[in-house]
Amino acid sequence: MSGGNAVALDPEVAAGIAEHIYEQGWTDGLPALPATAESVERMLAATARDPEEIAAQHPQLERSVTVREIAVNAVMAGCLPEHFPVVLAAWDALSADRAARGGGWQSTSGPGPLVIVNGPIRDRIGVNSAGGALGPGFRANATIPRAIGLTVRNSFGIRPRELEQATIGTVGRWQMCIGENEEASPWESLSVEAGLDPGRSAVSAMLVRTFEVVDNRSFTSHEEVLADLVDTVQRAGALIGRHSPTGIILNPEHARLFAEAGMGKQDVREWIVARAGRTEAQLQAVGKGLSHLPGGPFAPDHFHPTIADARLATLPIIVAGSSNAAMSMVFRVLGLWSGQSFPVP
Amino acid sequence: MIAEMIDPTKRPRIESAATPASAGRPRSLDGLRIGLLGNTKRNADLILDAVGAQLARRADAVTLVPRTKTQFAMPLPVDLIEELIRECDVVVIGVGDCGSCSASAVADGIALERVGIPTAVVCTDAFVDPSAAMAGLKGAPDFPFLLTPHPIANLAVDEILERGAQLADGVLHRLIDEPALVAATA
Numbered sequence: 341m342s343g344g345n346a347v348a349l350d351p352e353v354a355a356g357i358a359e360h361i362y363e364q365g366w367t368d369g370l371p372a373l374p375a376t377a378e379s380v381e382r383m384l385a386a387t388a389r390d391p392e393e394i395a396a397q398h399p400q401l402e403r404s405v406t407v408r409e410i411a412v413n414a415v416m417a418g419c420l421p422e423h424f425p426v427v428l429a430a431w432d433a434l435s436a437d438r439a440a441r442g443g444g445w446q447s448t449s450g451p452g453p454l455v456i457v458n459g460p461i462r463d464r465i466g467v468n469s470a471g472g473a474l475g476p477g478f479r480a481n482a483t484i485p486r487a488i489g490l491t492v493r494n495s496f497g498i499r500p501r502e503l504e505q506a507t508i509g510t511v512g513r514w515q516m517c518i519g520e521n522e523e524a525s526p527w528e529s530l531s532v533e534a535g536l537d538p539g540r541s542a543v544s545a546m547l548v549r550t551f552e553v554v555d556n557r558s559f560t561s562h563e564e565v566l567a568d569l570v571d572t573v574q575r576a577g578a579l580i581g582r583h584s585p586t587g588i589i590l591n592p593e594h595a596r597l598f599a600e601a602g603m604g605k606q607d608v609r610e611w612i613v614a615r616a617g618r619t620e621a622q623l624q625a626v627g628k629g630l631s632h633l634p635g636g637p638f639a640p641d642h643f644h645p646t647i648a649d650a651r652l653a654t655l656p657i658i659v660a661g662s663s664n665a666a667m668s669m670v671f672r673v674l675g676l677w678s679g680q681s682f683p684v685p
Numbered sequence: 686m687i688a689e690m691i692d693p694t695k696r697p698r699i700e701s702a703a704t705p706a707s708a709g710r711p712r713s714l715d716g717l718r719i720g721l722l723g724n725t726k727r728n729a730d731l732i733l734d735a736v737g738a739q740l741a742r743r744a745d746a747v748t749l750v751p752r753t754k755t756q757f758a759m760p761l762p763v764d765l766i767e768e769l770i771r772e773c774d775v776v777v778i779g780v781g782d783c784g785s786c787s788a789s790a791v792a793d794g795i796a797l798e799r800v801g802i803p804t805a806v807v808c809t810d811a812f813v814d815p816s817a818a819m820a821g822l823k824g825a826p827d828f829p830f831l832l833t834p835h836p837i838a839n840l841a842v843d844e845i846l847e848r849g850a851q852l853a854d855g856v857l858h859r860l861i862d863e864p865a866l867v868a869a870t871a
Contacts, residue, residue, distance in 0.1 A: 357690070366693050400789055401759050401822060403695065412693045440849035443758025443785025446815060494693035502818045505784025 357525030365499070366416065368489055368514060375415040383411040386421035387428060388685065396431045398496045400443060401503070405431075405495040410487070413494055417487035419451060422465045423480055425684045426543055427487045430455045432682040433545035434488070439675030444547045445498045450506025451547035451674040452513035453488050454587075456658055458531035459541030461684050462519040469519025473661035474512075474551070474589070474669070481517045518660050524592035525659035526599030531681035533605065533652055541684040546574075546587065546656070546677030549578070555667040556594070562601040565594055566611050569670065574616040574646045576626050578672045582633055583648045585673040587656040593661045593666040605657050606650070613650040617643050653679030687800035706795045706825035708803045710861050711774065714744035719860075720773030720802075721749060724757040724790060727838040728845060729780040732807070735849020736777055736856055743857055754793070758785035761793050770800060775860045779807030781830075782837050787812035788819035792828055795823045805859035807852060831855045 350631045358371040366372065373379075384391050384407070391408040392676045398404070404511045407428065414427050434453060444451055468478040476482060488620040498504045517634035522529045531542035552575070568586065590598075598608050621640035623629045630644055638644075647654050653676055661667075712715060721737050723730035730751065737749040750773050754761060762770075767836035769776055778794050781787030787808040808816045810832040820828035833848055840848065 360690070364692070364694075374688075375691040375693060378690070380691060400758055400785065400792060401819075408694065409693070412691050416693060441759075442756055443789065446758070446784040446788060448784050450722060490693065495695045497822070501814060503784070503788060503815050503822075505812065505815055542862075591819065617687070 344598045361365070361416070366490075366494055368486070368493060372416040372490065372587065375412040375419055379415045380408065380411045382421050383414055383419070383424050384408065385423040389428065395428060396435060396491065396495070397441070398445075398498075399441060399444060401496060401498075403496050405491060409495045410491050413490035414483075414487040416494075417490050418479065418483040419487050420479070420483075423484050423487075426455075426457060426461065426465065426467070426480070426484050427541035429682045429684045430484065430545050431491075433543050433680070434682055436544060436678040436682075438673070438678070439547045440545075442675075444674050445492050445496065446503050446505055447674060448505050448507045449549045449674050450504070450509040450513060451549045452510050452516050453485055454548040454671065455485050455517040455531055456544045457517065457519045457542075457684075458522065458529045458536075458681065459539060460546070461541035462560055467517070467519040469521040470524070471664065473518040473521070473660045474516065476515075481519075482515060484515045486514045515550060516591070518658070520658050521592060521660045524595075524663060526596055527605045527659065530656065530658050534679060534681035536681050536683060541637070542681040543684055544656075544677075544681045547674040548587075549672040549674055551589075552670045552672075553667055555665075556672055557666040559597070559666070562597045562603070565597060565666075566608070567615075569668065570612055570616045572670045573612060576616060576618055576623060576628055578644070579618075579623070579628055582630055582644065583654075584646050585654060585676055586647055587658070587673055588656050589660050589669040589671065591661040591666060591668050592659055592663045594668050597666075599656050608627070609655050609657060610650040613645065613647045613655060616647060617645040619643055651679065653677060688824045696750045697709075701738050704799045706798045706823065706828050708798045710803050713861055714740060714747055714775065714857065716746045717744070717774040718748045718750050718772060720769055720776035721751045722769070722776050722793070723751065723753045724779065724781070724786050725753060725755060726757060726780060726782050726786060728840055729782070729837070730747045731781055731845045732833070732837060732848050732852070733777055733793065734841075735846050736807075736852050737849075739849050739853030740777075740857060743853065757783075758789050760789070761796055766796065766800065769797065769802060773802065775803045775805075777805045777856055780833065780837055781806070781808035781812055781816060782835060783811065784815055788815040791828060792820045792823060793860075794830065795820070795828055803860050805856040806830040807833060807856070809833055809835035809837060829859060831859060
């Protein structure tokens with residue numbers, strides 16, 4: 341991405357710059373690139389938005405962040421200019437997320453933003469939606485969410501063990517960005533479900549606390565896999581309060597299995613929401629009875645559904661990954677995500 | 686050519702920092718209306734009730750005014766601030782027992798002090814860092830807050846009453862005795 345002049349690379353200088361960035365406290369524990377007027381201008385050239393436009397706000401801290409400031413952090417995170425419109429759209433999505441606006445970055449849960457990319461921009465900038473979509477090795481997937489993390493750190497000023505109070509933290513907190521594998525999915529994409537036109541590039545985002553694998557390759561019917569998903573969804577561990585907002589990343593094989601059984605995405609959602617839950621007695625046995633809440637006290641056999649209702653905002657379902665093994669992921673959302681997707685120009 | 690490296694950190698000037706974060710204190714709580722501003726965190730309202738009951742025993746003819754901030758990590762909504770100004774002479778705020786709500790409780794205390802309402806902010810002792818960080822951010826690095834041992838979410842009724850009794854003297858002193866704080870010089 342540099343200017344193209346042939347220059348001798350000086351590894352010692354590079355290491356010195358990296359150390360300087362560490363010493364200033366500007367990075368997340370990994371080496372970061374230096375932002376310069378020139379590199380920030382290259383980033384800004386990738387968007388039509390005004391560099392001084394406010395693109396992210398934190399009401400409690402009375403802090404607002406401009407497009408230019410996000411560009412600085414995107415450079416430092418290792419983004420290419422063509423990644424920048426996705427970074428900005430991710431901030432649009434996070435600005436609509438009640439948990440992100442309302443203290444989620446400081447939470448003891450230590451959640452990270454799960455950034456989901458739909459549409460042709462995935463191929464254009466190399467967002468991985470297939471094998472290893474959540475894993476390492478793909479620059480767009482790794483640097484786009486890291487740009488968000490550096491913006492939270494540097495622009496909002498939310499740093500670990502200061503304003504940020506994560507109890508244990510979340511693995512890969514600033515590393516969660518996937519494309520939806522639309523080509524291998526039997527269904528409409530997340531952004532289409534959220535109301536955008538098919539073929540439109542779009543970003544959705546939500547704060548995620550953890551991922552739990554549902555590895556089921558031995559199924560003989562779709563209902564077995566659905567029941568396996570329910571078993572993980574209704575696990576009491578993630579429950580805080582009455583409901584446990586949840587999402588699912590289905591691998592293409594599980595998604596096709598459901599589609600071949602005649603189920604649409606909404607059918608899958610309704611099947612799971614109707615069955616996932618615990619009785620008051622089961623919750624009481626793990627110290628999580630809900631009888632203190634409005635509507636209580638509850639009879640021991642009263643059924644508490646894990647998820648409030650079957651909507652996009654309460655149970656997002658995304659198809660991603662490779663078709664090489666039938667394993668899916670259940671993830672836990674902090675608060676309710678917006679249920680909206682945001683276009684990438 | 687050597688390019689200059691850009692400092693990515695933001696050093697905002699917080700405009701409200703110019704106003705001192707300390708309201709004038711009454712001589713006693715006698716006859717005053719004491720707001721109890723809960724934040725929906727589990728047991729927070731019960732602890733504030735217990736503190737209120739203790740304050741009512743330490744002063745004559747107080748009125749307890751329980752109120753709730755429904756979004757524990759957000760700034761106080763304007764209408765709630767106006768309601769507190771109208772209906773309370775002093776306000777006890779709490780309980781900050783999480784990363785965002787502890788900082789937010791301190792921010793609310795500072796906001797109310799700046800409109801002339803003496804406050805006592807209660808956080809749990811696990812969240813000294815974000816509470817102090819918020820005080821600094823709001824231009825009042827020495828803003829006092831009271832601490833109660835973490836956690837509070839699983840306290841039984843008698844333990845909640847005990848917390849109220851433990852906190853009451855500190856809250857009382859904070860509401861009537863606190864000398865004015867010096868505004869941040871930054």
